Amino acid sequence: MGLDVGKFMKNPEYEIKIITYRDIFQVEALERDRFGKDYEKLSAFIGMSKNDMAKMGLKSGDRVKVANNNGSIVVEVRESRRDEPGGVAFMVNSPWSNVLVSDDMGGKGIPEFKNITAKISLVKEEITSLESLMEYFRKLKQV
């Protein structure tokens, strides 16, 4: 019988597929103040089905690191209000989800905004703020 390595690791990582979508309340917050708390609250989270969350030992309100080769963010996990079949997680299209989008689009000019693969794991770190996303660019500018 194979060893379940995940059991012995503190915070196991799981591979997930992420679909992005639009949300009217987030769009409204963006129009008002894209640097405001509302916009951050309505953007910096990942929605998952109840089943997937149970499988990964996550509960609503937990903070998770979502990372792939393109970047890494910390967001809140929330149980999807819909009865989702699972297997796919959801993020509102935002500067947070865009951290995870690949720049490889086969020369055709359309990134895979709605088709992201990443690893998710429970963390204690603070949620990535818009200010820290800005900091990333400011640092690039100084190099």
Add this chain to the structure above:
Amino acid sequence: MATCPGCALLCDDIDVIVENNRIKETRNACRRGAARMKGCFNRLAPSIAQKPVDIESAIRKAAEILKVAKSPMLFGFSNSTCEAQVKGIQLAKKLGAIIDDTSSFCQGLLIETIFQEKFRTCMLEDVRNKADVLVYWGSDAQDSEPRHLSRFSYFPRGESRQRGYEEDRIAVAIDVRESNTAKICKGHFYRIQPKGDREFILALTDALSGKVPAYEPKKILELAAILKKAEFGVIFAGIGLTYSIKEDMEILVALADKLSNFHIMPMVGHYNMRGFNENLFKETGFVNRVKFEGKAVQHSPAEVLDTPSRGVTLVHDDKYSIVEALRNESIDALLVAGSDPLSSLPRSLVRHLASIPVICIDPCVTMTSKITAVTIPCAVSGVESGGTAVRMDGKKIELSKIIESDYPTDEELLTRLMEAL
């Protein structure tokens, strides 16, 4: 009555209550529209290297940057009036620059196919009056163009649809998630796998041709039966669909060919993205991704077309999309009008923005404006200035000037920029 510049539905039935030259209240507008019309919290101020200056100095500096650039690019324009877009195209011509807009990574391919008349399309008024089968495909109108269902498609009474959604209309949603629009399409929600649109289109085309579809035959045959019965059907194609099939637009054309009573309409978020596509198409025969070189115009993908009447050569190439230009680091200056690439593009791509001078024209502070070499504030079009815009179905709509403002319009700024050159 005012027109809302919140999305490409351009609702022209908005009542506004103005107090002390501020919009205090809007009536009829959705949340998105009301927020756009009431204005943003952080207005942009003119600056050079993030230090405050007057507008005139900012324009002069922008002209300087563009003048010395070897490969400048102009980008954005989906939140600009048609008049400003035409000025932007003139500016690109004058500079021998690349010009592209947000449709380049949004609905451009679909809109181009519509301009090439490969699809039947229709007006939103036709939808309201005649449509009986409405297919929202990869489109969550409820969240992106929030009054689409209530003003035009599912809920209203129409000339031949007196009983609206209760009896006369069927709404179908095809999507990877049960969106708010899908919730309304009770019983007619078809969930597809991520990137599953292609498979779904092929299966549906098979079913409509009398073959047994290879994929989920029961559901597909049931949907085919609904579509076949339509007297006036419309497929509202959202970015979910466009992102998924990308340049494979021909399979959608083939499906539309099987549906003789159907029309295809692009769902457009930005209020005048279609306007930009129309204006550039009129000028060059392409909807985006164009490079002007002397008298020649280059476009993507590599394809040479002679248009002797205008004395220009058109060359097609995807490298003139904003995304490829940034990825290949092939531009050395960028003017952004009414868009926030730092926020809306993959972060892996926008690194190049940090290493070139960027000029930002916008009414509001954006992520991009916070790192740019020059910022130039403009009036909010459709609120502080008028003009024209093109609705998602192609209808020209007048924008209203509702309140007074000292900010110049983007059209004015682009004109002044051209003069400064």
